[in-house]
Amino acid sequence: MDVLLSEDERLLRDSVRSYLDAKIAPIVTEHERARTFPWHRLAELYEFGYVRGVVPEADGGDGASHMVLALLMQEAGRCWGSLRTTLNVQSMLARVLSTAGTPEQKERFLRPLLAGQRFGWFALTEPDAGSDAGALRTTARRDGDDYVINGRKLYITNALAGDFGVVLARVPDTGEVSAFLVDRAESEYQAYDIPHMPLRATTSCELVFDQTRIPAANLLGELGRGLALAMSGVNLGRLNMAMGAVGLSQACLEACVDFARTREQFGRPIAGFQLVQEMVVQVATLTETARLLGYQAARTLDAGLPGRYECSMAKYYCGEAVGQAATLALQVHGGAGLMEESPVERYFRDAREATIPEGTSQIQILHLGKHLLGVSALR
Ligand SMILES: Cc1cc2nc3c(=O)[nH]c(=O)nc-3n(C[C@H](O)[C@H](O)[C@H](O)COP(=O)(O)OP(=O)(O)OC[C@H]3O[C@@H](n4cnc5c(N)ncnc54)[C@H](O)[C@@H]3O)c2cc1C
Structure with a gap:
């Protein structure tokens, strides 16, 4: 019951x-072992x-509340981190296309994306710009x-599988950053997978653009407004990351409750040992406090308020909390937790991602510090 x-x-x-438990779990x-993804699902x-x-x-979507999105x-985070991050990227693309796309761009990219027929990537980060x-x-x-x-x-999620993407680039004449749609069917670029932990x-x-030609009609939004367009989705991206982390914390909790009840040492289930109970209670408390901050951020956005502070705090706290929850869940499992056949081995690796994309924990702290103190530590 969740009141x-x-x-x-x-x-x-x-x-x-x-549904996720029955069909995806x-x-x-x-898929994790083969490093493949069930796009058709x-x-x-x-x-x-x-x-x-x-x-x-009006653009073919459902227009859900932030609470529903959260x-x-x-639930995606509770089931599978790779699914959660893939859904997040597709959501961010859908959002920018709906916000800034021309009718032609919506027909060509947004409509098939919403139908699950096209999949994309969003490329902002570079070797010297993280x-x-x-x-x-x-x-x-x-x-x-x-x-x-x-x-x-660099680090562009699913750029190998996606057949189009949005790339942020600087237009030399103005020096301003703009967003462009790149369609693999009409433009040449290279994509290389970088082996990674979570x-x-x-x-x-890594994406390499070497004299890559795209039609001028693929400019997305106004010239010079690319960073503003990317930032317009920042709250949603942070809320998505935060609530995905809450779901993963929940999975950690469920795994360690199940394990502690069944694993026996010293002639009885380890659930009866006080130090094991402490670890499980810590995971539960981290999960519930993170969930409350996520709900607070979602309700703030649904109330029509800016929500930047709330989303940033949720992203910061939930990302850090899931790292602690996964570490504790692994400890409850003892040696079994380090084996690939245990779900917490994957939870532990996936939890480490939560503090990095959509603004690292340190960057969230600086946003929160500026909000509270009125002084930016960034510039
Ligand atoms: C799994 C994954 C998926 C990703 N997917 C995408 C994607 O699809 N598209 C995309 O564009 N990008 C993507 N990224 C990139 C991600 O957004 C960046 O990794 C992130 O913004 C951090 O940049 P960086 O890795 O270059 O770290 P850096 O910016 O180099 O930071 C290194 C360290 O320094 C700290 N730091 C930096 N500046 C400051 C400061 N001013 N004060 C205090 N500390 C500071 C950081 O917090 C961090 O601890 C992804 C990353 C990962 C790991």
Whole structure:
């Protein structure tokens, strides 16, 4: 029972959870080991409001509340980190296309994306522009009816699988950053997977643009407004990350309760030992406090308030909390927790991701510090 949710919200959460447990959880291990992803299963998940929920009905979406989006991400995070991060990227793309796309761009990219027929990536980070995203160096030079893109992007989720993407690049004439749609069917670029620790059913790619030509009609939004467009989705991205982390904490809790009840040492279940109980209670408390901050951020956005402070705090706390929860859950499992056949081995690896993308914990602290103290430590 979750008294902070309405009846409809509880029903949605429970039905998504049942569906993910029955249909997706059984295929997680095989995909994580093979480093593959069941792209063909996404469309059925969109029926619950994933991805479509971030888009207004006028653009073919469901126009869901932030609370509903938060619950959807929580359940995805509880089931499978690779699924949660993939849904997050598709949601961010849907959002920018709906916000800034022309009617033609919506027809070509947004409509098939919402139908689960096209999948994309979002490329902002570069080798020398991570937390300081505004320092990006990739260029998009106008040449007749085209833009010519040159530069490298790093850690781009699922750029190997996606057949289009949004790339942020600087237009040399103005020096301002703009967003461009790159379609693999019409433009040449290279994508290389970088082997990585968490989220093994996703790819984390380097993208190389070497004289990559794209039609000028692929400019997304206004010239020079690319960073503003990326930042317009910052609250949603942070809320998604925060609630995905809450779901993963919940999975850690369920795993260590099950294990502690069945594992016996010294002639009885380890659940009866006070030090084991302490670890399980710590995981539960981390999970519930994180959940409350996530709910608070979602309700703040639904109340029409800016929510930047609340989303930043939720992203910071939930990301740090899931790291502690996963460490404790692994400890409750003893040696079994380090074996790949145990779910907490994956939870532990995936939890480490939560403090990095969508603004590291340190960057969140600086945003929160500026809000509280009125002084920016960044610039
Ligand atoms: C799994 C994964 C998926 C990702 N997916 C995408 C994607 O799809 N698209 C995309 O564009 N990017 C993506 N990223 C990149 C991600 O957004 C960056 O990794 C993140 O912004 C941090 O940048 P960085 O890794 O270069 O670290 P850096 O910015 O180099 O930071 C290194 C360390 O320094 C700290 N630091 C930096 N500046 C300050 C400061 N001013 N004060 C205090 N501490 C500071 C950071 O907190 C961190 O601890 C992904 C990353 C990961 C790990």
